[in-house]
Amino acid sequence: MSGKKGMKKYPLWIREEVVSRIQAGESQCALSREYKISRWAIHCWLKEPVFPKARGRKPAKTLAEYKYENKRLKMENGLLRDFLRSTERK
Incomplete structure (x- = not known):
């Protein structure tokens, strides 16, 4: 307290x-x-x-998890880029 x-x-x-x-x-x-x-x-x-109370740490990510997240973010960026092009905002 x-x-x-x-x-x-x-x-x-x-x-x-x-x-x-x-x-x-x-x-x-x-x-x-x-x-x-x-x-x-x-x-x-x-x-x-x-x-x-000890503050816990998040478990370290594996290389595979980083690769998956990187791939997902690249795909998301591509989708956003295509959307902005289709609405003619650059």
């Missing part, structure tokens, strides 16, 4: 430390006061995974 307008974003190492200390048995209230973090933020950290 952090990152929205008006919300403070805490470094990952602080989040990991707070979550691990809570899992070790310390209270949320005490850690909230110690780190000056709202109890609600800590509560949300406990519900979601500690590590941020």
Whole structure:
């Protein structure tokens, strides 16, 4: 949830430390006061995974896919060129 307008974003190492200390048995209230973090933020950290979501990469295209796309685009350009010639717009 952090990152929205008006919300403070805490470094990952602080989040990991707070979550691990809570899992070790310390209270949320005490850690909230110690780190000056709202109890609600800590509560949300406990519900979601500690590590941020990794942005996925699209799988690399194969040479055959590039050749197919190139052929399709050339055909499309040819069709557009023919259309413009037929309407006498160059």
